[in-house]
Amino acid sequence: MTTLLSAVPSSALRVTGADRLDFVQGQMTNDLRSCPTPGHVAACFLNVRGQIEQFARIYRRTDDIYLHLDAGQAPALAERLRRYVIFDQVEIQDLSEELRTVHLWGGWPVLAAEGWPQEPGQVGAAWTATLGGAAVLLGAVDRSGQLGLDLHYLAAQEAAVMDVLHAQLSVTERSWAELQTARVAAGLPEPVLDGFLGHLPQEVGLDIGGPLPAISYRKGCYVGQEIMARLEARGKARYGLSRLQVPAGTPVGSEVHSAGKAVGHTGLEAGGLxxxxxxxxxxxxxxxxxxxxxxxxxxxSHAL
Incomplete structure (x- = not known):
């Protein structure tokens, strides 16, 4: 088995303090309370109309909450979260310059290292491992149609982490663009990359049963929760996630037309899809x- 490695353009926030779990739980669409420690969930942060403003994979750890975001997204989410801090004992830090993330894919990587998972588990599982003396946070994430691992570590320790991966896994590096081709072929949305911010989660594959579930209908209130409850009661949104064969180079957000009328818009084009x-x-x-x-x-192939 060849293990593939792709660098993941990222930004990151860290939330600490006694009220961190209650505070973050009250802002997001998914249920962090039900998440094991360590573990992670995908979640959105909505506006009052139920439209996606930010998307993150949120890790619950013993001493903090780590929010992994797409590149450039951390400042806006940090500003949003700070607006809601009133009496909460929390501290919000932007760690984007200090952390790095890579994704291992193409088959589950088995490595001899302290804390390294030998079995895949499932999406949402998380572990801590030590590679070359560096502490690494691992998350089981499907970015290619096959369960892989996100590795989060300090930028200052990148050389030590890469030395272990190359020595033990003989990783083959693949570009971010190649990983996106695999993702789109597998029908896996990424709200930021696909230009799906500003739309309802149910319209872009983020509902329960979708390829990237990011909602709980049983957790407490959050901004946009009333709209989510109405959609659950109605049963279906007017739009849904689909996949098209499109001309190469089609820009993100291109309108899809039928009989001269706009009926949708495209996400990221990759490999003609x-x-x-x-x-x-x-x-x-x-x-x-x-x-x-x-x-x-x-x-x-996903049930939507």
Missing amino acids: ALCRLRLDLPADTALEVAGQPASIAPL
Whole structure:
């Protein structure tokens, strides 16, 4: 088995303090309380209309909460969280410059190191390991259609971590673009990369049963929770996640048209495919266009 390694452009926040769990729990769409320690969940931060403002993978650890975000996203989320600090005993730190993240994929990597998981577990599992004297936070994440590992570590210790990975796993490096091609082919959304911010989670594959579940309908209140409850009661949003064959180079956010009307928009194009937020009431034989070129639906394997 060849282990593939891709650097993950990232930003990060760390929340500490006695009230950290209650505070973060009250801001996010998913249920961090039900998460084991250590463990992680995918979650959104919504506006009052229920639309996604930020997305993060949120790790619950013994002494802190670690929020892993896409590159450049930490300042906006930190500003949002600080607006809601009133009497809460919490501290919010932006660690984006201090941390690095890589993803191991192409098969579960088995490595002889303290704390390294020998079995995959499932999405949401997390561990702490020691590589070359460096402390590493591991998270089971599907970024390619096959369960892999996100590795988070201090930038100052990157050389030690890479030495162990290359020596024991003989990793083959793959670009971020290659990992995105695998992700889109597998039908896995990433809200920031796909330009899905500003839309309802249920419209872009983040609902329960979707490829990237990021909602709990049983947790306490948060901004946008009333809209989520209404959608649960109604049973279905007007849009859903689809995947299209599109022309190479199609920009993120390109409108999808049918009979001259906009019926959706595309996410990131990779390998001639793009995930798409698309109306659910379109007939199966509807002719679609993107940028004046024909586009066709490539069915998703996930239950949406």
